[in-house]
Amino acid sequence: MSGTADGVRDADVVVVGAGPVGLAAAVHARAAGLEVLLVDRRAGTLDKACGEGLLPGALRAVQALGVDPPGHPLSGISYRAPGRHADHRFAAGPGRGVRRTALHAALGERAAAVGAPLVHGRVVALRQDAGGVEVEVVPGVGAAGSDEGRVPLTLRAGWVLGCDGLHSTVRRLAGLDAGTRPGAGRAARHRYGLRRHFAVAPWSDLVEVHWSRYAEAYVTPVSAGVVGVALLGPRAVSGAGFDALLHAQFPELSARLAAAPGTGRLLGAGPLRRRSRRRSAGRVRLVGDASGYVDALTGEGVRVGLAQADAAVRHLADADAYERSWRAVTRDYRALTTGLLAWASSPVRGAIVPTAARAPWLYGAVVERLAR
Template identity: 60%
Template sequence: MTTAAYDTDVLVVGGGPVGLAAAIEARLAGYDVVVVEPRQVPVDKACGEGLMPGAVRALERLGVRPDGHPLAGIRYLDPTRRVTHVFRGRAGLGVRRTTLHAALAERAGDLGIERRDARVTTLEQDADAVTAAGVRARWLLGCDGLHSTVRRLARLEAPARGPRRYGTRRHFRVEPWADVVEVHWGDRAEAYVTPVAAHLVGVALLGPPRTDFTSTLAAFPALAARLAGAEPDGPVRGAGPLLQRTSRRTRGRVRLVGDASGYVDALTGEGLRVGFAQAAAAVATLRDDPDRYERAWSASTRDYRYLTSGLVTAATSPARRGIVPLATRVPALFGTIVERLAT
């Protein structure tokens, strides 16, 4: 579709899962696409690695079917209580981040999407085109994560006011003991346990600054006992601060997608589902007024923003101790929230 005036139709900055999903969306829509990413595939990242059913459907629509461990639902636990919600429709999927990234990269390669090993340090645009990393394109999709360079260069950042939380993650070679994502609630942090393969689980810890993985894990005695003697698979990885805000998601021919467009917290675990929905919306509205994407972005993130913000507020207040007891007493409410976020 490109002409001599452009190097490509769509320049995607950031070749992580959301960036590759956006590139695949654009290619399937008939656009020429270039992805700029300096890191080699696959890229690992500290995350929970549980794909909600909506994320699994989005991947299948793109022709991506990564190997993983079926997830029947979500379970909340504290030292004395537990409540489980089983997804009402199809299952979710626990997928190691590197496995997911490799599957998306393979699909992008099969579609002939060009990848350039480069970093974006400047961004220039006029009424007709946007240029970054030496590539002149009709549109640019900024999919470069929590600490987005595109967001900063496009002057779309906003002050992040709220609790500053961080995440760490490590894998352990042990047979999964449940077919759900377990969320263990402690006094100051949460532990997410996600089966990602037949003999592998990922443990992600979310908490305030300086949340040390080893000492925080020890604060969950039942979980620590499950993992006693299990061999770690890879190093501890960290991410944060998680809270990121934007003033808008568009400027001229630039669109922000995924974590680059703003992020509340990993607490509810549906970040990739939301990111894939944003990627689809961004591509579908490329030729429209930028406000069309702003509205689509708001619609695709509304439940995530409001429900997650409310849960984070409770989790960082004296009400924290009541979250699991409330979910246990009113399982229908817990299930309704999970379903809203899962689909």
């Protein structure tokens, strides 16, 4: 399979990145009657360091794609600090804690079923002209090591959707990367995440967000016998051992998990902050984390990414319309996450949980906004 310079296309749309957002974009494109190729350097079921909670709006969006991944019901969110907590249960029904591997497998099966084949390889170049985009791919699973001996594959498409995450190659090749720094002299705001699972029965049907002096721990039940714990915080989080950080910053949670064996791999991510100059460049569109990311504080990544995937396909031929739609579907996420992050990075960080406990109406309104 190869593209040519005479206008013949291998697909209407090449989707780079076969994570949940890329798979959703492929499903939407096929529903619109477009021929699709997915490109990803990874093979098999993909995992990611994330909180794994699908809030009610995200769960509805996943189900609307024709999949219903297994998991554990989530009834609400609990903000917790020693001696204080604020709980709110979702008004419109539960969300679901879903292992990222289960979500990816379900969406992957759906994309394959609707006719979106996957090409394994690493994107190394993009070239655009008036008639389309050429994507140069070094074939093979992995992308580690030398490319020597691998003959590049050129795919020609009408459009390219960059759904390849925080460290997006498409964003860089399209000249849309605006870096990671929120502003000069503020590199201390760079944040990172670690996640692992514990073989223990969930003790709550709420997502617990534990706040310490400088980090947060997200506890998400993902099955009847497993909970996931994600630690978020400044650069020190990525350098500290998971158990040491958990014990130092969250002693009560550490004690609860002391007898629970860890299961699966420890995964990390970061820096979380990513910016793009725009979401479009010619026939290239950025979608999901590749288009820009503030932080994981509010747990909205999947919902926002799926909404962007839908918008990108609906406005494929109109960059300005996609830009407007992107701003609309990310507005609440950007505003709420930026505001909470600023509060969490300030000297009054310790007031977050007490304020939520004293003003349950305000806390509930914020949670319901996230849950939509």
